[in-house]
Amino acid sequence: MSEFQPFEMERMMSRFEQEVEFNLSESGVHPMLVSELLAERPGALEALLATDLNYPHVNGIPELRENIAALYPGAGPDNVLVTVGAIEANYLAVHTILSPGDPVAVMAPNYMQVWGVAKNRDLAVSTFDLVEERGWALDVAGLEAAAVPGTRLIAVCNPNNPTGKALASGEMDAVVASAERTGAWILADEVYAGAERVGDEITPSFWGRYDKVLAVGSLSKAYGMPGLRLGWVVGPRATIDEIWARHEYVALAASMLSNKLAAIALAPEVRPRILARTRGYIRRGYPILADWLAGHPGMFRIHAPDAAAIAFVRYALDVNSTALVDRLQREKSVLVVPGDHFGLDGCLRISFGLPEDHLTAALGRIHELIAELAD
16 A cells, blocks of 8 residues: 555544544634525425436536626636535645646645645645744745745645634735746635635735736535535636546536535525624624633733634643544544644644534533642
8 A cells, every 4th residue: 555644634524523522623604594595585495396306417507607707807717617515626726736756836834735645645845834923924935934935836725724824915916926927826725715704804815926826715615505505616727627627537517405505595685684694693703712712811922813714822831732632532532633734733723613502511521620730
């Protein structure tokens, strides 16, 4: 069997997220009900019930691709490929653009999928940092050092997972400048755009800032519909066609019902309602978490996230983060994500976009273990 880099975070979540009483490892908001999605849509349920459970268009049904394209100025349906979640879009993008040995530069910390896929693809991986001491600001000099001559891909997550940091316009310009200097593609995982904690302006896309951008989105995070397993990638038409050809090997198509429900979710008259729901969970949940953290003086340090329903929290216990998470899971039936999974021990990623009673009870369980460890 060939050497393989497992996706450590997803391995852990796959094993335990359905087994614990309190899952604070998920990075989206509390999932939406089908009835919520179809509210104020007369005839929508009847239309779904009359749907043939056939193959959809393999690249995504036309209505859905039109709705996605409308989110990216200048894009058309042929610039869009619908995938089984953003995770398939990221995977296919790496396998389409890159060959073994190619240099890639990956933002850190980050959702570690692209990093792991690159390792398994035998790519030459370097990283550039968001700097904790500067509120997770981009280390522009580090980016320039990582993007060596011949770099084929610069991978960013914006807004960022796990920190919730949204790049400032100047930081986005720096990413584009490094891509232009090296001729690299930009792979922009933008699944948290629309999940802003403060303000109603949606985090800008890298699409349109440079001609070699692959912008990835999903209904899992900002839309609260992870169970649809519906994502997309937007890019130049010829490149999208190349990615589509690989999609036929991996998944063939997202399901017909996922396509239909996603088209409803991204309809111009429905999408704002869904994003308002998402932001409501984030804006109610974060003060609960912030107050809980403040109630443990000297124990926690956090830079408030710009977006997403997750907080990346540094703690002051002399305990490895994976060991701490393991004890939380076994002893308190609470699951969070250890900083080890992002290359930063001494931190935890904690979800807060949840109903108040559930979040409060879960944080109470975490308090119990912290109090035991601090004695």
